[in-house]
Amino acid sequence: MDVIVAIAPWLVAMLLLVACSGVFSASEAAFFYLKLEDRKRFRKGTTSQRAAASLLGDPDRLLSAILFWNLMVNVAYFAVASIVGLRLQNSVGSTYATLFSTLSLLVIIFFSEMLPKSLAVLRAPALAALLAVPIAFAVRVIDPIRPVMRGVSTLSQRLIWPRFEAEPYMQVSDLERAIQMSMQSSTVLKQEEMALRGIVSLSDSQAQEMMRPRMRYKMFHPPVSLKDLDAEMTPSGYLLISDEQGDDVVSAINLVDATELPADKLEEFAQEVLVFPWCAKASEVFQQMLSTENEVAAVVNELGETIGVITLRDMMETIFSYAHGRSERILQRKTFEEQEDGAYLVSGMTSVRRLAKHFDLELPDTRHATINGILQEELEHIPEVEDVVEWGPFHFEVVEQHSEGHILVRLTMRQEEE
Structure with missing residues (x-):
């Protein structure tokens, strides 16, 4: 009983330190789990919400402060836990001291890391607004020592990577070469190749x-x-x-x-x-x-x-996504749907650039970007079912027309018909 009374103040201090560590852990998860819409809403919200949005304006400063204070609290917690462990060892033996040390480690892992972060992810907007003011105060407290922390970080980087140099600006041609290399070897995964093709398609569209x-x-x-x-x-x-x-x-x-x-x-x-x-x-x-x-x-x-x-x-x-075309994205259908007779069903919104790329052909110059535009120019009216247009190497026949302006075209090659 005397041992419990002697270590009671230290146990209370440990509980307070666990709570403080949990607050900083929860704030880290809550602030950085906020979605884009939440941050936009916070800029026009209450005082605490605007404070949270202001803190996220400089994420490096916010994260450095949270990690610094969390580290200080954890160091203090383990220092107090060591004092309690030594007193238990002197009073009741090393077995109880070892058991207490293990228990104290599990407590700080669960109650100051796992549980707070899990709850913060579920209620990120509410917790970020609630903790914005105290976290803002904690950030301002360490602002005077941030230059020292930044200098230590820079010095560490130069010691570890003394010859690290920034890469030059990547051109679209570099991406195209990367795609070609990925097709010749397995250095780039299939998903990465897909993403590279998507990025290149943006630069061409x-x-x-x-x-x-x-x-x-x-x-x-x-x-x-x-x-x-x-x-x-x-x-x-x-x-x-x-x-x-x-x-x-x-x-x-x-x-x-x-x-x-x-x-x-x-x-x-x-x-x-x-x-x-x-x-x-x-x-x-x-x-x-x-x-x-x-x-x-x-x-x-x-x-x-x-x-x-x-x-x-x-x-x-x-x-x-593997479907880079607008038809796949909006209409949920293939851009080029091949028929048994060698013809293709295509949407009127299919781009001329995608048409030329798919058939690997050089098409006539046109000011229109889509098949729909070409049909309207050639027909001089809104395309209707059974309208036929011959343009370049293609023979277009309108087979479907929908009320929202979407048309479906049957495409064949003029050379094949001849």
Whole structure:
């Protein structure tokens, strides 16, 4: 009994240190598990939410502070645990001291690492807002010693990698050579080769080739509420909000990754969309999305009218999926569906560039980016079923026409017919 009374204050100190360590561990998981939509919402939220967003503006500073304080707390915990272990060894023997040391190690692993981080992942937005103010204070406390920490880190890097040099800027031609090398050997996995091809396809594509046409997405006129969705996901995965006239997309909300949404006035939580001309490179649109953290871009024609939208999910699917074509992504069908007689069924939204690449042919110059544009120019009216067009080496026949503007074309080679 006397031993318990003697070590009781130390045990209380250990419990407090475990709680402090758990707070820092939970804050690390909560802050860095916040989704893009959560960070955007925090910038316009309460004082604590804005403080959390401000801390994430400099993630290196935030992470350094959290790791520093967590390390200090853990060192103090093990120092106190060593004192208690020595007193137990002197009072009741080494067996109980060893048992206590093992138990104290399991306690700090479970209650200050595993459990707090698991809970923080489940409730990241709430915990990040709750812990923002105390963590901000902890960050400011160690700001004076951050230059010393940065200097030690730089010195360590130079001692370990004294001749490390940054690689030069990678060109698209470098990626193409990497793809060719991957086909000759097994140095690049199949998934990596797929991603490389997707990246190269972005550099070759225009915005109008990547966009969802106006007839393939739905806009919502403000004010917008959750009831307007009818408990259904939009085709694009985004809630696209129009202007007052209902003509152009002006803002959007990522419905797939959204964790909390109000019941009404969703337009107040939406993010403005980027605007690009139809002739902009898809790679430029993708780069701008990443740098500005905007996930939707509106594509406009030469008159400034919105003709389609590109989403970050579309870009990611183009890079990280085997189906790089717009037909696979939007229509959920193969771009080139070969028939028994050697003909192909293709969508009118198939790009001319993809057509030339698939058949390895040099096609006539055209100002249109899709088969649909070519048909409209040749026919001088909206394509209808049984319309026939011969263009370059191809014979096009419209076989299906849908109300939303999508057409299906039967494609054959003119040389084969002759």
